[in-house]
Amino acid sequence: MSTTDFTETQLQVREAVRTLCTHFSNEYWRARDETSTDPHAFHSALAKAGWLGIALPERYGGSGLGISEATLMMQTISESGAGIAGAQAIHANVYATQPLALFGSEAQRSDTIPRIIGGEWRMCFGVTEPGAGLDTLRMGTVAKRETDHGDRSEYVISGQKIWITCAQVAQRMMLLARTKARGEVEKPSQALSLFCIPLDRSAPGLEMRRIKKMGGRAVDANEVFFDGYRVPADCLVGKEGEGFKIILHGMNAERCLLAGEALGLGYAALARASTYARERNVFERPIGMNQGIAHPLADAYMRLEAAKLATYHAARLYDASKTDETISQDAIGIAANSAKYLAAEAAFTACERAVLTHGGMGYAQEYDVERWFRECLVPRIAPVSREMILNYIGEKVLELPRSY
Amino acid sequence: MSGLRILVPVKRVIDYAVKPRVNRAQTGVETANVKHSMNPFDELSIEESVRIREKKAHHAHAPPVEEIVAFSAGVPKSQDIIRTAMAMGADRGIHVVVDEKDALEPLGVAKLLKKVVEQENSNLVILGKQAIDDDAGQTGQMLAGLLNWAQATQASKVSITDQTTVEVVQEVDGGVQTIRSKLPMVITTDLRLNEPRYASLPNIMKAKKKVLDKKSLADYGIEESGVRLKTVKVCEPPPRKGGVKVEDVDGMIGKLKELGAL
Ligand SMILES: Cc1cc2nc3c(=O)[nH]c(=O)nc-3n(C[C@H](O)[C@H](O)[C@H](O)COP(=O)(O)OP(=O)(O)OC[C@H]3O[C@@H](n4cnc5c(N)ncnc54)[C@H](O)[C@@H]3O)c2cc1C
Numbered sequence: 001m002s003t004t005d006f007t008e009t010q011l012q013v014r015e016a017v018r019t020l021c022t023h024f025s026n027e028y029w030r031a032r033d034e035t036s037t038d039p040h041a042f043h044s045a046l047a048k049a050g051w052l053g054i055a056l057p058e059r060y061g062g063s064g065l066g067i068s069e070a071t072l073m074m075q076t077i078s079e080s081g082a083g084i085a086g087a088q089a090i091h092a093n094v095y096a097t098q099p100l101a102l103f104g105s106e107a108q109r110s111d112t113i114p115r116i117i118g119g120e121w122r123m124c125f126g127v128t129e130p131g132a133g134l135d136t137l138r139m140g141t142v143a144k145r146e147t148d149h150g151d152r153s154e155y156v157i158s159g160q161k162i163w164i165t166c167a168q169v170a171q172r173m174m175l176l177a178r179t180k181a182r183g184e185v186e187k188p189s190q191a192l193s194l195f196c197i198p199l200d201r202s203a204p205g206l207e208m209r210r211i212k213k214m215g216g217r218a219v220d221a222n223e224v225f226f227d228g229y230r231v232p233a234d235c236l237v238g239k240e241g242e243g244f245k246i247i248l249h250g251m252n253a254e255r256c257l258l259a260g261e262a263l264g265l266g267y268a269a270l271a272r273a274s275t276y277a278r279e280r281n282v283f284e285r286p287i288g289m290n291q292g293i294a295h296p297l298a299d300a301y302m303r304l305e306a307a308k309l310a311t312y313h314a315a316r317l318y319d320a321s322k323t324d325e326t327i328s329q330d331a332i333g334i335a336a337n338s339a340k341y342l343a344a345e346a347a348f349t350a351c352e353r354a355v356l357t358h359g360g361m362g363y364a365q366e367y368d369v370e371r372w373f374r375e376c377l378v379p380r381i382a383p384v385s386r387e388m389i390l391n392y393i394g395e396k397v398l399e400l401p402r403s404y
Numbered sequence: 405m406s407g408l409r410i411l412v413p414v415k416r417v418i419d420y421a422v423k424p425r426v427n428r429a430q431t432g433v434e435t436a437n438v439k440h441s442m443n444p445f446d447e448l449s450i451e452e453s454v455r456i457r458e459k460k461a462h463h464a465h466a467p468p469v470e471e472i473v474a475f476s477a478g479v480p481k482s483q484d485i486i487r488t489a490m491a492m493g494a495d496r497g498i499h500v501v502v503d504e505k506d507a508l509e510p511l512g513v514a515k516l517l518k519k520v521v522e523q524e525n526s527n528l529v530i531l532g533k534q535a536i537d538d539d540a541g542q543t544g545q546m547l548a549g550l551l552n553w554a555q556a557t558q559a560s561k562v563s564i565t566d567q568t569t570v571e572v573v574q575e576v577d578g579g580v581q582t583i584r585s586k587l588p589m590v591i592t593t594d595l596r597l598n599e600p601r602y603a604s605l606p607n608i609m610k611a612k613k614k615v616l617d618k619k620s621l622a623d624y625g626i627e628e629s630g631v632r633l634k635t636v637k638v639c640e641p642p643p644r645k646g647g648v649k650v651e652d653v654d655g656m657i658g659k660l661k662e663l664g665a666l
Pocket residue numbers: 124125126127128129132133134135162163164165166216221378381382383384385386387388391403404
């Protein structure tokens with residue numbers, strides 16, 4: 001990857017994260033994947049060295065850097081061989097804490113953020129529901145405010161979430177849930193609220209089931225069932241009805257991080273493929289001497305570089321918008337969604353070609369490219385699908401009529 | 405002695421994981437667009453200095469550390485590794501900017517370091533036993549000679565046992581050797597000395613606020629880099645020829661005789 005245009009701080013981030021990640025080899029990730037065991041040592045090492053606080057305020061023990069730096073960190077993690085599994089083990093801690101830092105009460109911030117940064121607690125993010133899918137505004141999980149026996153106020157949560165990454169190992173969940181019926185409010189978005197809730201797996205009304213999945217098996221993804229699960233009322237982040245607005249705010253940042261994670265995977269796969277193409281001799285010459293092998297890899301490189309420019313452009317816009325009011329949320333949204341799309345596609349191309357370059361060995365676990373290939377579908381699907389990004393660009397940029 | 409003033413020279417070298425390639429002109433190895441990092445032995449030096457300050461393990465009785473100064477002479481980018489050294493715990497940095505074409509030889513570096521030691525009033529210098537680019541392994545010894553200080557090379561364990569005494573375990577042929585000396589002294593580090601910490605993000609951020617002085621050779625009263633050697637030619641080692649398989653011991657003996665080895 002060309003590193004022109006990165007700032008000195010960003011290059012330091014990259015170098016330091018790269019060094020840390022060398023302590024977690026591909027053997028480590030291969031074993032975690034095969035046995036579906038959480039990479040908690042990796043999470044702790046990153047926490048111990050302060051990386052989870054990269055984009056959180058210094059007041060709570062973070063380092064106050066931007067989404068650009070966080071994106072490069074995520075890319076470097078994934079590029080180290082840790083892949084999407086490694087990225088997902090920390091992703092929500094970096095990203096889902098952003099709304100808390102911005103909109104949380106002082107008590108919520110000082111209680112939660114330092115513990116997340118220090119690695120004592122882990123965070124997960126609960127939005128997706130089986131009954132709603134990408135149509136988030138139709139989610140059915142309800143949080144109902146009740147005053148219990150004393151005069152303590154609580155929210156009682158009922159409903160189902162799906163695909164919640166790291167729910168098994170997290171102590172807190174950023175939960176988006178319905179506090180009003182759709183018809184009760186002017187805009188459907190005003191019916192949702194955001195909570196930062198404790199996950200007490202021994203308490204009544206909370207159950208989770210791990211989903212068996214194609215890749216990134218080291219980290220758990222879950223169906224989470226709430227059935228009258230009670231949380232203190234002060235778990236509410238911001239005001240009731242503001243949840244969707246708050247989440248939207250952080251979504252562009254998440255697109256950037258995911259784009260970075262995809263890029264890392266793509267660059268890792270491409271590096272492997274080109275090494276193999278140089279070293280593997282068939283028909284008495286390196287296979288990379290065949291243009292049928294070389295050109296697809298050269299093409300994959302250019303796609304990654306282009307996606308990289310789009311990614312760090314979006315991240316820069318996001319960061320700059322904090323001080324530059326002329327940068328609109330729409331402009332950031334367009335850049336961040338485009339970046340996520342392009343990076344996911346470029347990563348997919350690189351990973352697929354890396355497998356094919358390896359011939360039969362591409363199918364062997366030992367060469368890692370099959371693991372990355374299984375993982376590279378995630379950025380294409382989550383947190384928003386390719387189709388929904390195309391819908392968004394069609395509507396927002398091309399001003400085409402909305403199709404749904 | 406009131407406190408330790410430790411000087412840690414660090415060098416920017418081609419990263420240990422990179423396979424170096426000879427440049428086209430055959431005058432050296434290709435350095436453009438090649439990943440560089442801190443000489444691995446120098447990471448050990450920084451780590452050990454920080455452990456002395458933290459009074460880790462065998463440094464429990466060490467005098468307090470007044471200051472750890474990271475120093476590098478080299479191209480402008482050498483400042484990156486001084487920043488890394490500061491992120492690992494050095495208090496400030498000094499960078500003598502030297503063009504790649506004027507690169508110093510070990511004696512030149514030792515003479516420069518002597519001036520730095522005098523100016524900084526250092527009483528302990530911890531260097532890598534060698535830099536992995538030239539593998540000369542001379543600077544520490546020459547510096548000790550020029551300063552007329554004691555030296556303990558290839559340290560695999562350093563214990564500061566009281567205010568002025570240092571014990572160093574060295575790996576030597578056939579075993580280990582423990583030597584004891586008084587400060588001030590020069591120590592060079594070997595691989596088994598410690599495991600360097602990685603720079604944490606908060607410390608990287610703190611390091612940005614630490615002072616990094618940029619200097620020239622002239623600032624230390626050195627007018628010329630004093631290079632005495634000329635590299636005539638650098639080339640790749642010849643590719644190894646494939647071996648021959650012999651059937652049995654007799655075959656082996658026959659072959660060795662044929663090659664004149666027996
Ligand atoms: C590994 C993994 C980890 C995840 N982690 C989390 C997590 O931690 N927290 C969380 O909340 N969620 C998580 N998710 C969920 C993820 O965000 C969703 O899977 C994603 O948003 C897609 O939603 P869906 O699966 O319900 O797809 P659906 O909404 O069912 O869509 C199915 C398909 O139909 C297409 N489609 C739907 N509507 C339209 C339309 N109008 N026009 C064109 N095409 C359309 C979609 O593009 C998609 O291809 C994770 C998912 C995965 C795979």
